[in-house]
Amino acid sequence: MITTEQEALTSRYLDGTATPEELARLDGAVRENLELARYLHQMATQDAMITQALAEMAATPAENMANTRGRVSTVAPAVWQAWWFRSVAAAAALVACVGGVNLWQGRQAQKAVVATLVEARGRVEGFRVQGSGGGVFSVQVSGSPESGVLRPTTLKPGTHLTLGPDGYAKLAYADGTLVELQKNTSLTLGAGQGTRFFWLVNKLRGKRIQLDTGTLSARVAKQKVGEAMALTTPHATATVLGTMLQLAVTTNSSLLSVQTGQVAFATATQQEIVSAGESARVQDGVLRKVVEPPPPAAAARVSEDGAILFHDSFAEGFGKWHLYTKRGDGSMQPTTTQACPDIRVVTVERGGKSVPVAELVGKAPGGPRVGMVTETVKTKADAYVFAYEYTYDGPLRRAMEGLEIGMQCRVTPQARPPGEWNQVRWECTRTTDAQGNPCLAAKLYFNGELIAETTFLSSGEGVDVMLEVIEGQFRFANVVIREMKKARTETSGR
Amino acid sequence: MRENLEQDAFLRYFLPAQPSLRGYLLAVLRDPVSANDVFQEVSSVLWRKFDEFDQSRNFAAWAMGIAKMQVRRQRQREARSRLVFSDETVDLLATVAGESPMDEDARLAYLAGCLNKLPPNHKNVVALRFQERASLADIAVRIGKNVAAVEMLMVRLRRALRKCVDESMKAVRVAQTGTV
Numbered sequence: 001m002i003t004t005e006q007e008a009l010t011s012r013y014l015d016g017t018a019t020p021e022e023l024a025r026l027d028g029a030v031r032e033n034l035e036l037a038r039y040l041h042q043m044a045t046q047d048a049m050i051t052q053a054l055a056e057m058a059a060t061p062a063e064n065m066a067n068t069r070g071r072v073s074t075v076a077p078a079v080w081q082a083w084w085f086r087s088v089a090a091a092a093a094l095v096a097c098v099g100g101v102n103l104w105q106g107r108q109a110q111k112a113v114v115a116t117l118v119e120a121r122g123r124v125e126g127f128r129v130q131g132s133g134g135g136v137f138s139v140q141v142s143g144s145p146e147s148g149v150l151r152p153t154t155l156k157p158g159t160h161l162t163l164g165p166d167g168y169a170k171l172a173y174a175d176g177t178l179v180e181l182q183k184n185t186s187l188t189l190g191a192g193q194g195t196r197f198f199w200l201v202n203k204l205r206g207k208r209i210q211l212d213t214g215t216l217s218a219r220v221a222k223q224k225v226g227e228a229m230a231l232t233t234p235h236a237t238a239t240v241l242g243t244m245l246q247l248a249v250t251t252n253s254s255l256l257s258v259q260t261g262q263v264a265f266a267t268a269t270q271q272e273i274v275s276a277g278e279s280a281r282v283q284d285g286v287l288r289k290v291v292e293p294p295p296p297a298a299a300a301r302v303s304e305d306g307a308i309l310f311h312d313s314f315a316e317g318f319g320k321w322h323l324y325t326k327r328g329d330g331s332m333q334p335t336t337t338q339a340c341p342d343i344r345v346v347t348v349e350r351g352g353k354s355v356p357v358a359e360l361v362g363k364a365p366g367g368p369r370v371g372m373v374t375e376t377v378k379t380k381a382d383a384y385v386f387a388y389e390y391t392y393d394g395p396l397r398r399a400m401e402g403l404e405i406g407m408q409c410r411v412t413p414q415a416r417p418p419g420e421w422n423q424v425r426w427e428c429t430r431t432t433d434a435q436g437n438p439c440l441a442a443k444l445y446f447n448g449e450l451i452a453e454t455t456f457l458s459s460g461e462g463v464d465v466m467l468e469v470i471e472g473q474f475r476f477a478n479v480v481i482r483e484m485k486k487a488r489t490e491t492s493g494r
Numbered sequence: 495m496r497e498n499l500e501q502d503a504f505l506r507y508f509l510p511a512q513p514s515l516r517g518y519l520l521a522v523l524r525d526p527v528s529a530n531d532v533f534q535e536v537s538s539v540l541w542r543k544f545d546e547f548d549q550s551r552n553f554a555a556w557a558m559g560i561a562k563m564q565v566r567r568q569r570q571r572e573a574r575s576r577l578v579f580s581d582e583t584v585d586l587l588a589t590v591a592g593e594s595p596m597d598e599d600a601r602l603a604y605l606a607g608c609l610n611k612l613p614p615n616h617k618n619v620v621a622l623r624f625q626e627r628a629s630l631a632d633i634a635v636r637i638g639k640n641v642a643a644v645e646m647l648m649v650r651l652r653r654a655l656r657k658c659v660d661e662s663m664k665a666v667r668v669a670q671t672g673t674v
Contacts, residue, residue: 015630031586037583041518047624188535
């Protein structure tokens with residue numbers, strides 16, 4: 001038998017108004033009274049069902065709208081002639097109009113928080129449950145990395161995604177926001193439950209991601225006021241209005257690195273505004289900004305020979321020029337990005353042979369830039385390393401080479417611990433290819449170890465790329481291209 | 495992609511247990527947002543581990559065992575000063591929730607009807623509490639009453655809805671079998 005007092009206590013507990021003493025009393029009473037335990041469970045289940053029933057009732061407003069129209073149509077025409085009625089009708093029309101806009105805004109917001117899984121490799125499982133009617137789905141992609149592109153799959157708020165040790169997934173939102181998920185990542189997609197009446201916002205709504213573990217990189221399109229995207233980890237929340245960032249979560253820490261824009265990164269008790277180029281870490285509950293170490297002396301030594309031809313701090317983020325995905329045959333598929341809209345595959349003559357290359361035009365600090373992908377580099381490192389020529393049509397007016405290491409790099413055995421700087425260096429020496437054409441022999445070093453070699457048909461420059469390893473991922477930090485007055489050969493680290 | 499058959503089998507077990515699972519999580523975590531987060535996690539784990547489930551056993555009990563582990567994890571995450579039940583009570587509630595589920599799907603259908611029968615002012619309070627997740631203090635301000643009165647109203651509303659659902663189910667049972 002449940003007493004009136006136990007009934008009230010249970011209700012207060014479920015409503016969050018029970019005092020610590022009442023909670024202790026309920027706790028003890030539940031342990032001693034199995035019937036009370038059953039009653040508490042039943043009432044909590046009923047609460048959960050009320051929420052569900054109200055949501056399902058709210059999801060079918062069409063009938064209510066039809067009824068409303070019906071009532072309006074019963075007004076007699078003579079009444080319309082009265083001035084007071086016209087005033088009331090005008091006000092009602094305004095309210096209806098505002099309501100319509102608000103409804104439209106609500107629909108837009110709903111659309112904005114639905115993500116699409118546009119790419120997946122390795123093991124990627126999705127899971128979502130909605131309502132008593134089910135709605136469970138699963139996505140599982142396995143096989144070689146090249147076979148993972150799948151039919152775009154819509155992921156609604158509530159979807160839980162788990163990536164295996166070989167997993168990779170890319171999510172796209174309707175507003176252009178892109179989120180890349182790396183291996184061993186687990187997260188839940190969500191949506192803010194707030195509402196907005198024009199500029200009045202009672203609670204934030206918009207995109208939500210609960211990152212339980214793993215790493216994600218995001219390029220967040222500019223979000224509306226009141227609809228900031230929130231990335232929550234077990235330790236902190238990053239609130240984003242539009243930026244590029246990376247968020248990595250381990251058991252006891254969350255590391256946020258911001259490439260562009262600003263992000264509010266907050267725990268329950270602290271908040272930091274993290275700006276472009278800055279990082280912040282929550283470790284054991286304490287939030288603090290991470291001071292990035294200066295580039296090691298080795299980089300300066302390599303570059304001190306000539307004048308700076310090109311420098312990019314990647315403050316605007318990687319992927320600024322273009323992105324590549326790997327085709328099934330192992331070649332790289334150039335992909336147009338917002339920052340580099342003009343990219344196409346063209347055929348050029350190389351050593352008497354027609355070679356397909358990607359031609360791209362992008363904006364660079366020194367003026368418009370045209371580049372061509374020459375070939376992928378065979379590398380000992382498990383990384384997408386490919387080189388392309390640049391032609392600057394700006395003040396520099398000279399050709400040079402650059403390289404890009406894709407975001408799917410794996411840490412090589414030579415990588416330094418997370419958070420420390422790694423050096424990628426590319427050096428060229430003049431030589432001739434098999435057909436006798438003058439070319440460059442290019443060598444790629446990672447922390448001093450030769451990991452890749454290739455040849456190019458162009459003049460020689462040196463490139464230093466500083467990378468920071470964050471929890472198993474590379475992050476571009478600094479690229480400096482200097483003219484090399486004399487070619488040199490780096491001794492392999494082995 | 496998992497076989498459709500396997501997914502069907504999972505749904506056959508999972509859907510009837512789902513309301514009870516939600517109820518358990520809400521009972522021990524109290525916060526609906528946390529409860530929903532953990533529900534998604536538990537659902538995901540159940541799906542991943544469904545291969546390990548012995549189909550001759552009670553699915554609800556198996557699910558509650560997994561839910562119990564996830565609740566512990568969540569409680570560690572939220573180790574700040576939150577009011578929580580003892581581990582013993584959490585375990586006991588999992589056992590209770592793992593007992594045969596009580597026609598939850600039917601209860602949900604009747605509950606919608608019972609909600610519609612509430613007077614408009616009470617329906618408004620229910621919407622504020624369960625849809626907007628307003629606190630009782632907020633509700634009190636919005637309806638012009640004190641918190642104690644709203645607390646009492648919530649007790650009555652919960653009781654009335656439970657009674658309404660029980661009576662609806664009983665009436666249908668009588669109509670179907672001719673017995674009480």
